[in-house]
Amino acid sequence: MLLIAGSFFPLTAAAQQKSTVTVTAKADAPVISKHIYGHFAEHLGRCIYDGFYVGENSKIPNTKGVRNDIITALKDLGIPNLRWPGGCFADTYHWKDGIGPKKDRPTIVNQWWGGVTEDNSFGTHDFLDLCEVLDTEPYLAANVGSGTVQEFTDWIQYVNxxxxxxxxxxxxxxNRDTPWGVKFWGVGNEAWGCGGNMTAEYYANLYKQYATFMADWSNKKEMFRIASGANGGDYNWTEVLMRDIPKNLIDGVALHSYSVIDWNDKGSSVKFDEKQYFETMKAALKMEELVTKHTAIMDKYDPAKKVALIVDEWGGWYDVEEGTNPGFLYQQNTMRDAMIAGTTLNIFNNHSERVRMANLAQTVNVLQAVILTEGDKMLLTPTYHVMKLYKVHHDAKLLPVAVTSPDYKFGNETVPAVSVSASQKEGKTHISMVNIHATEKISTEIKLDGIDAKDFSAKIISSGRLQDHNTFAQPNAITPKDFKDFKYKKGVLTVTLPPFSVVVFESR
Incomplete structure (x- = not known):
């Protein structure tokens, strides 16, 4: 047996596997909305407090209490939208508690996440001002579970x-004269669970009530109303919403799905074996089935595809790091998470005709975060670097791909090893590829059909072990590198993809 240096997993000496890809220019292909690359900031653990927000009196450099290093990192990432304040927290949050002089704001007990007491020092102004600094669209999740229509419409009037x-x-x-003009509004969150344990029929009626009284006070851009959608494969939920809600009252239907091995035993974020890795990737790749089946239901009621599928919570979910508050959902971020990010974003890109917005859970210090902090230290995770490489797909025209992939087999189960998406923007072609196989290189031939490209350059994210991750002592252990192991001739790219790697090509 051959061994990858430092790897837990053996590389067999079998013949190298091969895949083929055809990338085609198609005049009527959809544009990949940049909003697929959205993020999520819930009042959960150290995402807001001691994450984004350290307070104006902190010794850590900040702008209105928000860390400057986080602002810089998210600007570099080009995040298109940011969802707040939840999550489950949204349906216990009363927005008027978070406005006015900070010394006068009441406290709140975060009953969902750790039972901690928050002082409401980060509220509507703080969040929306942050979005202006980041040049990102705010996505407000409103309280339907424990709020009222009046409270919701007052919030819309307040900000717009x-x-x-x-x-x-x-x-x-x-002290805010001009409105912010918030476009994206979530009408509750997980109404089937922490948002009220409702039936689909009950929520559909409640949604219609709330949506009826939503008004676009900004007079500048239309309001985008997003219904609380299904939990994973609950296709009946989507069926009821699409059937019962008039299309003039709805712009998007949400979907939540996490890459989880077993909800009762999620496993460690860093101490995992190949079986656990395989099971995680099988769960992540199920997103293809979920999007396809939910889209089919939506197509039945909305063949013009006016209503968007909004995957506003997705990502890997593991047991919390040892010694941390179990209610804070703090976990490390390894090459496994880079595989989840790359394959999931490829799925969204390829379904961009219906999937027009998504939100990775979550931005800082929670679940599959792109940023981790510890005191005045900050690091960027492998997931951050994947999303930054994939920036090239923002608002680019989709190039449909046909992929023949070898299997990645573990035990008696198999999943496709190779994931691909492609796009074109400003005269450049971009192809993002992922090989999720834990041990084997894959030789790939990529044929460009109707696409004019003189040559290509490429970047890669890879490492010696799937468990590798960035630490505060070594924050740059995993970063994108130049990639040279490919050839381009007469419209054909030939490339050897290393095990568990993400490669993004750009035409010259």
Missing amino acids: HGGKSPMSDLRKKN
Whole structure:
């Protein structure tokens, strides 16, 4: 047996596996919305407090209490939207508690995540001002589970109305004259679970009530109303929403799905074997089936595809790191997470006709985070680097791909080893490829059909072990590198993909 240096997994001396890919230019292909690359910031663990927000009096350099290093990193990532304040937290959050002088704001017990007491020092102004600094669209998740229609519509008026009204007057009293013009609104969260344990029929009726009273106070851009959607493969939930809600009241239907081995035994984020890795990737690749089947239901009621599928919670979920609060969901981020990110984003890209927004859970210090912090230290995870390489797909025209992939087999089960998506923007072609196989290189031939490219360059994210990750002592252990192991001739790219690697090609 041959061994990859430092790897837990043996590499057999069998013949190298091969795959073929055809990338085709198609005039009527959809544009990959940049909003597929959205992020999520819930009041959960150290995501907001001691994550994004350290307070204006902190010794850590900050802008209005938000860490400057996080601002810089997210600007470099080009995040298109940011979802807040939850998650489960959204349906216990009353927005008026988070406005006005900070010393006068009431405290709240975060009953969902750790039972900690929060002082509401990070509220509506803080979040929306942060989105302006990041040049990103805010996505507000409203309280339907324990709130009221009046509370919801007051919030809309507070953040969006430019004229004179009770809520705009209150906003001006709190030192913000101009409205923010928030477009994206979630009408509750996980109504089937922590948002109220509702039936689909009950929620559909409640949604119609809330959506009826939502008004676009900004007079500048249309409001985008997103219904609380299905939990994974609950196809009945999507069926009921699409059947019962008039299309003039809905713009998006959400979907939540996490890459979890077993909800009762999720396993360690860093101490895992090949079986656990395989099971995680099998769960991640199920996103293809979920998107396809939910899309088919939506197509039945909305053949024009006016209603978007919004996957506003996705990512890997493991047991928390040893010694940390179990309610804070803090976990490390390894090459396994890079594989989840690369394959999932390829799925979204390839389904961009219906999938037009998504949100990785979560941005800082929670679940599959792109940023981790410890005191004044900060690091960027492998997931961050994958998403940064994939920036090239933002608002680019999809290039459909046909992929013949070898199997990655473990025990009696198999999954496709190779994942691909491609796009074109500003005269450049980009192809993102992932080989999830734990031990084997894969030789791939990529044929470009109707695409003019003189040559290519490439970047790769790879490492010696699947368990490798960045630490505060070694924050740059995993970063993108130049990749040279390919040839391009007469419209054909030939490339050897290393085990568990992400490669992004750019035409010259």
